[in-house]
Amino acid sequence: MTRLDRRDLLAAALIVVAATWLLTSTAGTLGYARDEGFYFAAAESYARWFELLLRDPGRAVTRASVDAAWSVNHEHPALLKSLFALSWSLLHGRLHLFAEEGTSFRFPAMVLSGVATAVTYLWGTEARGRRAGAVAAGAFFFVPTTFYHSHLDCFDVPIAALWTLTAWAYWRSLIGGGWRWAVLAGVLFGLALDTKHNSWFLPFFVCAHTCLSRRAELWEGLRRGRLSLPLAIPCMALLGPLVFVAGWPWLWYDTASRFFGYVQFHTRHEYYNMEFLGQTYWRPPFPRGYAWLMTAATVPAVTLVAALVGVALAARRARRPHGDDPGATDLAWALGALIGFAPWLSTGTPIFGGTKHWLTAYPFLALFAGVGVDRALSTLGALLPPRRARWAVVAATVCVCASPVVQTLRAHPWGLSAYTPLVGGAPGAATLGLNRGFWGYTTGSVLDVLNGLPKGSSVYLHDTAWDSWKMLQRDGRLRGDLRATLAPSGADAALYHHEAHMAGVEQQIWVALGTTTPAAVRGLDGVPIVWVYLKAPHGSDTPPR
Amino acid sequence: MGELARSRCRWAFALCLPALGAAELAASLWLARRTPRDADFIAAKPRIMALRRLAEGAVVAPRWLEPVARMTLGDEILPLRDVARADESAYARLLLISARGATLPELSGFQARRREELGGGLVVTLLENPSPARPTFSFTDAVGEGRAEVAWITASGRAACPWRTDLPAAAPGLFGHPAMPSARYACGRFAWQSVGVTVHDDERHLARRCVWSHPPEGGHVSIVLRDVPLGQELHGHLSLHWTLERDRPGTPVVFTARVDGVEVGRDVHRDGEGWRAFSLPLGAHGGRVAREVELRVESERADQRHVCWEADSR
Structure with a gap:
């Protein structure tokens, strides 16, 4: 003690x-x-x-x-x-x-x-x-x-x-x-x-x-x-x-x-x-x-x-x-x-x-x-002899501590998508079918794309809560003229936060915005976690082909 | 235990955690660089485009990499009909775009004809289907092009569903039904009361391009195509929205095909069966051009019958 x-x-x-x-x-x-x-x-x-x-x-x-x-x-x-x-x-x-x-x-x-x-x-x-x-x-x-x-x-x-x-x-x-x-x-x-x-x-x-x-x-x-x-x-x-x-x-x-x-x-x-x-x-x-x-x-x-x-x-x-x-x-x-x-x-x-x-x-x-x-x-x-022991212990401490510190800081801001090498990291986890994130918080990682939209554009929020979106605007991190919508219909842009059971939402976006090509895909170690669609120039006036 | 063995044990114990820490760090950094990035796809795009011309479609493995492939390679290489394909049976050749040679279980019957490594871990493989199906007519495409006559038939009579191209697309968002496209056959006031080509989330959360056909209460949806070149069978898939396949709340859905006024077969779909293939042999009608093919969708109770189907003749 x-x-x-x-x-x-x-x-x-x-x-x-x-x-x-x-x-x-x-x-x-x-x-x-x-x-x-x-x-x-x-x-x-x-x-x-x-x-x-x-x-x-x-x-x-x-x-x-x-x-x-x-x-x-x-x-x-x-x-x-x-x-x-x-x-x-x-x-x-x-x-x-x-x-x-x-x-x-x-x-x-x-x-x-x-x-x-x-x-x-x-x-x-x-x-x-x-x-x-x-x-x-x-x-x-x-x-x-x-x-x-x-x-x-x-x-x-x-x-x-x-x-x-x-x-x-x-x-x-x-x-x-x-x-x-x-x-x-x-x-x-x-x-x-x-x-x-x-x-x-x-x-x-x-x-x-x-x-x-x-x-x-x-x-x-x-x-x-x-x-x-x-x-x-x-x-x-x-x-x-x-x-x-x-x-x-x-x-x-x-x-x-x-x-x-x-x-x-x-x-x-x-x-x-x-x-x-x-x-x-x-x-x-x-x-x-x-x-x-x-x-x-x-x-x-x-x-x-x-x-x-x-x-x-x-x-x-x-x-x-x-x-x-x-x-x-x-x-x-x-x-x-x-x-x-x-x-x-x-x-x-x-x-x-x-x-x-x-x-x-x-x-x-x-x-x-x-x-x-x-x-x-x-x-x-x-x-080890005392003089060598000191350095060996310092080196060993660094070896023990470096992995958690580096993994943690590298994973930010994708903490919910972070997996350890035991399952192959984020790519291995995606292949295994482990959850890639929830709560729609990764909107913070596509703000540059959203802030580049034309003035007054409407954005489908998907899993981001209304008050979470408003807070990004109150912070000044997101332009105040962008309008949030709760349905992809009629939106100029759409967010998609991936979760397996929400795949249907992405498919709705394809039909409503007339495109399957995201404008931006962001994620951890090459694994897509959030992506943004922009309405196709021809809109959604043709059926999905 | 001897002194030497004890000393070795002590060394092993002393070094196991530092060694594990160093190995884990190295592994995490190595794994982080294993997946192809946007720049790798963009650099490989010209070659992928050239190889894509040798195939009828392209697919991506692992599936989770597909959004990056769609973003960087675009609609020319990965159009919606490939991304939301019903199955692979009608592709004679497919281009598999993969990270480090990953594949998809459904391609196990295909044979690799050419394989190229394109840098950054991207591998493209030209696959050949040893026995591809040869569709003679796609009912899904015909409905999407407005070439059908659609109606709701109930006890109170026949209500035509006119082809409209001026409606707003209806996509309700979280927990909603599949989106209804702008161009669709409108059978009622509400968006779900329509027939049109959409994309549907199957029970495995795979995208399926299909025809939304919610039946009316006490009747059926009638979809009539004229001058249809028939193969030997009518092949297709049908399922309900994945939550309905999971929760199983409804009565069976009956899909019936009639050729020149004669029923040639029907498929009964029960909740929980998921995106299941069906095949209706055309018998004596096979190989002819039918004056009229009618497809009917009905269920004893229409409540929550979010039916989506795709079909061709082959």
């Missing part, structure tokens, strides 16, 4: 700043995903409510005001959208810190991506040393799909951050952190609940960890008629729901029915189409291997193998008595990773989100990877 000192806290702060800087500085080439458009609209509604709260608090908390503002997108909790709202209204609206409105909405999620990376560093450092912590932080951040999701004003990376933070606070409360960390775990659990429903699995994590790591103590206590639980558990049970409800004004009225409505929305969520190995799945049973194969295909192999090494080392340690580890660290990390993937053991769990729905597992995989790399480098160092 390494005691965290000021240097570690400084390193963690630097990680947050560096990650946030890298994300904000690469956001300009990324279009807006479909769901971001819905959250922009929700955040603006909430921002108006916050203004009312400052101006007239009494009126703001009335049911009419709350319902008017918070009924928008009430299928997701409020914390992140509130942060998006505050960032937009304060950092963009008042302080003019961002040139683009869209980036101001996204900023809180980017910071939380940095926080997730930093807490991975701190936990890894504290439990297994600084090198393990540093490698773990890099292994989490530099995954192409994670890097993509880290940019978005969505909830997937933020919930990974809050999940890990809560688990870390719980773990710290076990290793002598006392009531302060237990209370913090409770508050963080509430914030996680107020972020996304992946948080519903945190109680399983805490309970499983407690039962497995303290079974003798628990059994002894029960025999004496008392339940001796870690302090964090009652704190989470009490504070979590309080913080959750307090932070989500929608639940201030009709609390029970609105809460169950929220739960039902997710437990009875409709299914969307998702391609996997050449087949489009749209209803259960979904393939049981989906999460595992997609993880293997999208997380750099060196990270995954390092994580397996870390798990193997943990398994070896598990055979020894672990009285020196009151936090049962390996068990906590293993549970964190397994519980993140657990829903996909069921063939009824939707797969339409690709890898984003199990991002909460990735910090724990990264922690194991940090341990695996640290042990390999220590072994290398011990095999």
Whole structure:
């Protein structure tokens, strides 16, 4: 166990700043995903409510005001959208810190991506040393799909951050952190609940960890008629729901029915189409291997193998008595990773989100990877004389880290289309029939083509949400005179974001615009992902030949 | 375990992750350069064009590369009738444009006659069909050219569907039916109440050029062609929009062919069968010029019968 000192806290702060800087500085080439458009609209509604709260608090908390503002997108909790709202209204609206409105909405999620990376560093450092912590932080951040999701004003990376933070606070409360960390775990659990429903699995994590790591103590206590639980558990049970409800004004009225409505929305969520190995799945049973194969295909192999090494080392340690580890660290990390993937053991769990729905597992995989790399480098160092060892370890570290970093940065802004060499990269994945992207966000990669259209041209948006398109115009990245349409008929230009089940939309475009020749095709490593059609000079007045 | 073996194990353990990292990096950079790019297609276009003249059509493999090929090679080399072909049976020679020799399973019966590597990983192969079909008449083309007489026949009588070339194309976008072209036979107020050549997304999401023929409730669509040179059979395909093939919500679709007033055969399509070929032997009518061929499309219930077919005589 390494005691965290000021240097570690400084390193963690630097990680947050560096990650946030890298994300904000690469956001300009990324279009807006479909769901971001819905959250922009929700955040603006909430921002108006916050203004009312400052101006007239009494009126703001009335049911009419709350319902008017918070009924928008009430299928997701409020914390992140509130942060998006505050960032937009304060950092963009008042302080003019961002040139683009869209980036101001996204900023809180980017910071939380940095926080997730930093807490991975701190936990890894504290439990297994600084090198393990540093490698773990890099292994989490530099995954192409994670890097993509880290940019978005969505909830997937933020919930990974809050999940890990809560688990870390719980773990710290076990290793002598006392009531302060237990209370913090409770508050963080509430914030996680107020972020996304992946948080519903945190109680399983805490309970499983407690039962497995303290079974003798628990059994002894029960025999004496008392339940001796870690302090964090009652704190989470009490504070979590309080913080959750307090932070989500929608639940201030009709609390029970609105809460169950929220739960039902997710437990009875409709299914969307998702391609996997050449087949489009749209209803259960979904393939049981989906999460595992997609993880293997999208997380750099060196990270995954390092994580397996870390798990193997943990398994070896598990055979020894672990009285020196009151936090049962390996068990906590293993549970964190397994519980993140657990829903996909069921063939009824939707797969339409690709890898984003199990991002909460990735910090724990990264922690194991940090341990695996640290042990390999220590072994290398011990095999060589000290002077040569230093350079050999530096070179080996570069070899381990370069692949995830280069793959991640090369894949941007096509993160959802990025696949590792294990499946042949993006071309191999396209041949295998793995999903090439969703959410229509790649419009950001054809802005030069759209901005070259004649004045007032109409553009068929395909999968780009209306508000996502408007945000590109508000940012000034897309000309304001271009008109969006929701049908190819009559459009001067048409976007097509490829997904197997949407091929019919491209065929509609051929007929409506009178051409099968795209004006531009953009993608990753030669694999087409988004393309643009311009209306043929003869229009669509002849039948398709 | 001896000291030497232990030492080797330690070295192997120490170096496995750095070696894997370096190998993965090299592999990712190598794979990224394997696919032909726009510039490779553009550079190869003159040669592809010359070879295309030796074939009746061109195809691209792998399929996912086709948009780049369409963009760079254009309609002359990859016209819609090849891109949205019904099948390959009527092509005597096909030009396969591929990345590093990739192929398509449906071309397995073709024989390679010439193969050229054109740079950037582009390979073109002239393929020959050992037994190509010889169509004598394309019903799909004839409908697309406005040469048919189309009507909805129901209990309340015969409603002619006039050929219109002044209608706006109707393409509803996400989750909608196939687009209706500007030039079509209009049978009703709504775009789907028409007959016309469109492109249809089959159950494997492959594009199929075909004739949209939504039947009316309680009746059938009648498509009549005159002076048709017949082969020995009427060959074609028929399917429904892919979501209907998947969800299977409707009653079977019956496709009937009548030659000079006599029914020569019918094909019954059930939801889920997908883009399936059918063949109706023409018997004594074979090899003659028919005065009139009538094709009928009907279903017991018309709801969600988004029928699209293609047919020729061969």
